[in-house]
Amino acid sequence: MSDTAETRADDAPSIKDYLGEHIRDYGMLIALVVIMVFFQFTTDGTLLRPVNITNLFLQNSYIIIMALGMLLVIVAGHIDLSVGSVVGFIGALAAVMIVQWGWSMWLAVPACLAIGAGIGAAQGYWIAYWRIPSFIVTLAGMLVFRGASLWLLEGQSVGPFPSEFQKLSTGFIPDLVPFLGDLVANITGAKRVNGFAVLCGILIAGGIVWLGIRARQRDARFGMTSEPMPFFVIRTALVAGAIVFISYKLSTFRGLPNVLITMGLLTVVYAFLTERTTTGRRVYALGGNEKAAKLSGIKTERLTFLTFVNMGLLAGLAGLIFAARLNTATPKAGVAFELDVIAAVFIGGASMSGGVGKIVGAVVGAFIMGVMNNGMSIMGIGIDYQQVIKGLVLLAAVIFDVYNKSKQG
Amino acid sequence: MSALLEMQSITKTFPGVKALDRVNLTVREGEIHALVGENGAGKSTLMKVLSGVYPHGSYDGKIIYDGEEARFGSINDSEKRGIIIIHQELALVPLLSIAENLFLGNECANRGVISWPETYRRTEELLKKVGLRESPTTLVDRLGVGKQQLVEIAKALSKDVRLLILDEPTAALQENDSAKLLDLLEELRRQGITSILISHKLNEVSRVADTITVIRDGGAISTLDAKAGEISEDRIIRDMVGRDMSHRYPDRQRNPGDLLFEVRDWNVTHPEHADRQVIKGASFTVKKGEIVGIAGLMGSGRTELAMSLFGRSYGRNITGTAMLHGKPVDLSTVDRAIAAGLAYVTEDRKSLGLVLDDPISRNITLANLAGVSRNGVLSEGREQQTAEKYRKAMNIRTPGVHQKVVNLSGGNQQKVVLGKWLFTDPQVLILDEPTRGIDVGAKFEIYNIMNDLAAEGRGVVMISSEMPELLGMCDRIYVMNEGRLVGELSAAEASQERIMSFIVNTKKPAMDKEPAI
Incomplete structure (x- = not known):
């Protein structure tokens, strides 16, 4: 086969092949857009009001943060059922430390994160080095840490937290560039605009466009098949536009929530970790074929252990954020969170058997669940129907995956 | 004899590929019809069309079976007419008994209640027919592959088979098990059962087949009447690969250099049974530019020796010394063994060698991610270039390196595994059954790669159950039996007879040319 023939064979069916392989990625994005448009109409525009967008982020931040860790756990071929209980336990611990013992938050927060990581290590040890199924170890952990938080709180709610701790969740970044805000306010006629939020939105959108173009150039240089041009333009325009739009909306309320920054940074870090680093690649290989x-030459035991340490750390962070948001620690905090987190990861396209899944998918999956929760609550749909609908969405997403796979194979 | 089966002008297309192109196949009643061809030539596809895996309507052409046109909509339809396929990967449930497996889905039951006496009686009958002396209650996972194969055939017989299709039944079998299986096929022929035998082993094909059909690139190239006279294997090979292959093993300069790798007094205990010593005092050497063979039966400890050397991936209580360039090396973990310059190409590439759902590029770089990254950050461009380089060097036949390896043929998969290990730039490569389940053309390419490696001054250890291959490729051959290296032969003195005699005369204490330390 000559070189030219090869390239032609590579290029000819590209759009169809490309779509076949990536239909899942686009499907997710399209599903999210459709769901948002649907609720925007059925809630008479409440969904995309600045205050509600802010709420959406506050409500879902801890799920998304845990979904980042859960994605790694699931890609490695495991599961963690204990994260909901760990959220409750770490929240309780923070309350005891700060409210009852009077610790400074600068001491309590690192201590809680370290203990979260320690819980992950304790579970990961049995899973990685003793090969006890993660389902069983973390089921035990789920019971143990639920019990432990009840014990810590003696069955009571403990709070409130000092205001600086609450800022973990409900704080906002102050406007660092007010003149820009005034400028935008003049143009759009809004009452008050947070210039920093607008600036961040524009910078991030610009960054996404720039990175996308650079990646295409690199693909072209190495002769890799990349996304067909029209797809690239539409997708990038959609994502960049959505970011500018949302940041503008946020700017007309109170600006960027602290937790959005935390979540955004973590998402970028974990996306980089999974897609561009050798460590990330090894986790995928571990889940794809451990032997x-x-x-x-991959140290599979240590890697498995570390994914659980990481999961514990993120569950600890989520526990702190959740406690800060409620401004109190209750024994019931975090109940059934693990199910939302796991559902988000599977809706996001991860495979139960390991080796497959993306950070961005997990985040979009969490937003799909979050928007549905939020939209249905605004519409006044009862919790009974909400559960049924969420369950069916999860099932549909996975059926869609399996159907696609069987069609390809 | 009349024709039991006529497949006329069968054409099957998959998106973008014509897998079968107007293939004709005629199988006469009561014969053993061999189907040979390279991997990917279309043999399996043809059999899937026949058995209804690809239902009527999804292909063009006509199937005449037993005098009438057959239109099978599913595998159940063809089974009802007595066409039964036994796949390469056996479809037995390991933790059920032989009897339970035989009648799975077809139980001797009355209204859902199983009659065990009836089941056992019929099982014993069937086992007698296939010559398997085991109790019907024995669990299948207690049986070796050879016996499991017989259970599969017994299962086919329980369904009143008329046309038995065996897809590479002897690929995983030892010589004597293979011989038994072939005897059984001949016995079944006497009972009037027609068989289609798909095989890569040409000596077996020429032994039992009445007719041989060669398939190449989706078309039937020739049909040879094996009864009419002796058909030379070279003739079959020529039809299979479409070129004359007078030498099955490529020539090379044999000039081994200095001592490269040496193992002394290597002992390994079974990972679960502490009292079972699997490797007993094995010592061997590999020189630069040398291809060293390890012959022996399956289960003699060859794979265990290789894996215990490679980062202690097998066994425990491992003792002994391994030396590279005369200095002891640390091979205690896989990454240290790789760093020291060792590579191990596993005999089980699907479950131990490849991440099947990953593309070629990711598989090639997996053992040396540091080679395509800086400070732990991967460079996709370098990964792409590396994979492309090995795709060309190994002649992996795919349009690009983004192809998932699960979709590649056995030969191409093996080249991916080889590429992966070459990218770690090893000094010593241990190749465990490197040509198992690979077609003739790809085998030749693998041999060429091995010769190139030796010519570059690397040491190659080749473990193989196929003696002709060892004799054709190696400079020296060690013979392994029951955990010991029982003999060593130079290329000049080696022959199948001498290797076998070492294996048979095992009872004597181990003989070692070099003094054990």
């Missing part, structure tokens, strides 16, 4: 990974 082959091991015979390729």
Whole structure:
């Protein structure tokens, strides 16, 4: 086969092939847009009001943060059922430390994060080195840490927290560039605009466009098949536009919530970790074929252990944010969170058998669940129907995956 | 004899590929019809069309079975007419007994209640027919692959088979098990059962087949009447690969250099049974530019020796010394073994060698991610270039390196595994059954790659169950039996007979040319 023939064979069916392989990625994005448009109409525009967008982020931040860790756990071929209980336990611990013992938050927060990581380590140890199924170890953890938080709080709610701790969740970034805000306010006629939020939105959108173009150039240089041009333009325009739009909306309320920054940064870090680093690649190989990974010199036990340490750390962070948001620690905090987190990861396209899944998918999956929760609550749909609908959405997403896979194979 | 089966002008297309192109196949009643061809030539596709896996309407052409046109909509339809396929990967439930497996889905039951006496009686009958002396209650996972194969055939017989299709039944079998299986096929022929035998092993094909059809690139190239006279294997190979292959093993300069790798007094205990010593005092050497063979039966400890050397991936209580360039090296973990310059190409590439759902590029870089990254950050461009380089060097036949390896043929998959290990730039490569389940053309390419590696001054250890391959490729051959290296032969003195005699005369204490330390 000559070189030219090869490239032609590569290019000819590209759009169809490309769509076949990536239909899942676009499907997710389209589903999110459709769901948002749907609720925007059915809630008479409440969904995209600045205050509600802010709420959406506050309500879902802890799920998304845990979904980042859960994605790694699931890609590695495991599961963690204990994260909901860990959220409750760490929240309780923070309350005891700060409210009852009077610790400074600058001491209590690192201590809580360290203990979260320690819980992950304790569970990961049995899973990685003793090969006890993660389902069982973390089921035990789920019971143990639920019990432990009840014990810590003696069955009571403990609070309130000092205001600086609350800022973990409900704080906002002050406007660092007010003149820009005034400028935008003059143009759009809004009452008050947070210039920093607008600036961030524009910078991030610009960054996404720039990175996308650079990636395409690199693909072209190495002769890799990349996204067909029209797809790239539409997708990038949509994502960049949505970011500018949302940041503007946020700017007309109170600006960027602290927790949005935390969540955004973590998402970028974990997306980079999974897609661009050797560590991330090894986790995928571990989940794809553990024995082959091991015979390729990958320390599979240690890697499994570390994914659980990481999960514990993120669950600890989520516990702190959740406690700060409620401004109190209750024994019931975090109940059934693990199910939302796991559902988000699977809606996001991860495979139960490991080796497959993306950070961005998990985040979009969490937003799909979050927007549906929020939209249905605004519409006044009862919790009974909400559960049924969420369950069916999860099932539909996975059926869509399996159907796609069987069609390809 | 009349024709039991006529497949006329069968054409099957998959998106973008014509897998079968107007193939004709005629199988006469009561014969053993061999189907040979390279991997990916279309043999399996043809059999899937026949058995209804690809239902009527999804292909063009006509199937005449037993005098009438057959239009199978599913595998159940073809089974009802007595066409039964036994796949390469056996479809037995390991933790059920032989009897339970035989009648799975077809139980001797009355209104859902199983009659065990009836089941066992019929099982014993069937086992007698296939010559398997085991109790019907024995669990299938207690049986070796050879016996499991017989259980599969017994299962086919329980369904009143008329046309038995065996897809590479002897690929995983030892020589004597293979011989038994072939005897059984001949016995079934006497009972009037027609068989189609798909095989890569040409000596077996020429032994039992009445007719041989060669398939190449989706078309039937020739049909040879094996009864009419001796058909030379070279003739079959020529039809299979479409070129004359007078030498099955490529020539090379044999000039081994200095001592490269040495193992002394290597002992390994079974990972679960502490009292079972699997490797007993094995010592061997590999020189630069040398291809060293390890012969022996399956289960003699060859794979265990290789894996215990490679980062202690097998066994425990491992003792002994391994030396590279005369200095002891640390091979205690896989990454240290790789760093020291060792590579191990596993015999089980699907479950131990590849991440099947990953593309070629990711598989090639997996054992040396540091080679395509800086400070732990991967460069996709370098990964792409690397994979592309090995795709060209190994002649992996795919349009690009983004192809998932699960979709590649056995030969191409093996080249991906080889590429992966070459990218770690090893000094010593241990190749465990490197040509198992690979077609003739790809085998030749793998041999060429091995020769190139030796010519570059690397040491190659080749473990193989196929003696002709060892004799054709190696400079020296060690013979392994029951955990010991029981003999060593130079290329000049080696022959199948001498290797076998070492294996048979095992009872004697181990003989070692070099003094054990």
